[in-house]
Amino acid sequence: MSKVSVLSASMAAVLCLSSCAVMCAQLPEPNGGTIERGTLPARWYSEDAKCMEIPEWQVHEYNPNFFILRQSPCTDFEKPFVFLFFGKDKALLADTGSRNGNIVPAIQLTVKNWLKRNGRASIPLIVVHTHEHEDHTWGDKALQAMNDPAIPVTFVPAEVEATKKFYGIQTWPTDIGHVDLGGRIIDVIPIPGHSAASVAFYDRNTAVLLSSDSLYPGRLYVQDFAAFQASTERLIEFTKDKPVANILGNHIEETNTPYLDYPVGTMYQPNEHELALTRGTLLELEAALVSMHGVPQRLALRDFTVWPSGPKFARPGDRERFQQHVQEEKAHMWDHSAP
Numbered sequence: 656m657s658k659v660s661v662l663s664a665s666m667a668a669v670l671c672l673s674s675c676a677v678m679c680a681q682l683p684e685p686n687g688g689t690i691e692r693g694t695l696p697a698r699w700y701s702e703d704a705k706c707m708e709i710p711e712w713q714v715h716e717y718n719p720n721f722f723i724l725r726q727s728p729c730t731d732f733e734k735p736f737v738f739l740f741f742g743k744d745k746a747l748l749a750d751t752g753s754r755n756g757n758i759v760p761a762i763q764l765t766v767k768n769w770l771k772r773n774g775r776a777s778i779p780l781i782v783v784h785t786h787e788h789e790d791h792t793w794g795d796k797a798l799q800a801m802n803d804p805a806i807p808v809t810f811v812p813a814e815v816e817a818t819k820k821f822y823g824i825q826t827w828p829t830d831i832g833h834v835d836l837g838g839r840i841i842d843v844i845p846i847p848g849h850s851a852a853s854v855a856f857y858d859r860n861t862a863v864l865l866s867s868d869s870l871y872p873g874r875l876y877v878q879d880f881a882a883f884q885a886s887t888e889r890l891i892e893f894t895k896d897k898p899v900a901n902i903l904g905n906h907i908e909e910t911n912t913p914y915l916d917y918p919v920g921t922m923y924q925p926n927e928h929e930l931a932l933t934r935g936t937l938l939e940l941e942a943a944l945v946s947m948h949g950v951p952q953r954l955a956l957r958d959f960t961v962w963p964s965g966p967k968f969a970r971p972g973d974r975e976r977f978q979q980h981v982q983e984e985k986a987h988m989w990d991h992s993a994p
């Protein structure tokens with residue numbers, strides 16, 4: 656390296672250090688930086704769900720402007736998470752829940768409590784999706800029909816063209832889109848593979864990455880293996896120069912015992928794996944995919960399982976076991992002290 660290039664390299668390092676407070680993967684000191692902090696609950700209601708006792712939605716305040724809501728297991732075994740961000744000008748809801756979710760009252764209550772706390776009369780709500788599957792879009796119609804003057808809704812359908820247009824994504828899936836809520840920019844990263852219209856969201860304020868159904872403690876159903884691997888690589892690339900406080904997916908299907916999940920269709924899940932994953936998990940997923948050399952296979956890792964989907968990968972008895980398990984779960988949903 657010449658003297659000039661040594662000089663310019665060290666200047667670049669200094670520049671990076673001084674501009675890294677928000678957008679670097681590492682911080683100069685372990686002081687939390689400028690990331691807006693938040694907490695996750697010690698446990699979710701699904702761990703001790705007596706269905707007489709729990710509400711249709713559990714509302715968790717991560718911090719005053721970011722809420723995580725989880726659907727009750729008693730309404731649907733998928734019990735997905737949905738995410739509600741507030742900016743100065745707009746709020747954004749990622750996903751609308753699964754079957755029988757009845758999400759509107761929970762959203763109205765949460766948004767109105769936020770309005771009261773902030774001395775405001777109304778805020779526009781943008782309803783978007785992590786992807787197009789039914790367990791994330793079931794509440795779409797109800798939210799579109801909500802007609803609440805305090806919460807005017809802009810609705811973005813869960814499909815590729817509408818997603819591109821709304822976030823200003825020129826080339827799918829390699830470009831990054833954005834949405835500005837007022838003092839809060841959320842980056843939108845196309846990640847097809849689990850489904851055609853999957854996206855991840857990166858909230859610059861909290862450094863939380865929403866990873867959709869593409870990475871969570873559970874079964875990562877892969878529809879298009881090549882696309883899924885490429886999306887995982889792009890997420891790694893996207894996050895390499897940014898802090899990642901938590902990676903939050905849309906379900907928990909893994910127990911807190913390594914390599915052990917709950918059977919498909921489980922409602923009540925004592926001893927759940929925690930929701931939050933890290934960028935390390937993303938690197939581990941990538942390594943697992945690379946190890947398959949383009950040949951999809953089911954592979955259980957400590958915190959999640961890569962699970963190619965489709966008839967070719969189904970195992971004999973899968974469907975029957977699922978149906979029987981759902982029946983057993985429903986038989987005990989009102990009282991878990993029963994045998």
Ligand SMILES: [Zn+2]
Pocket residue numbers: 735788790791868905906
């Ligand atoms: Zn899902």
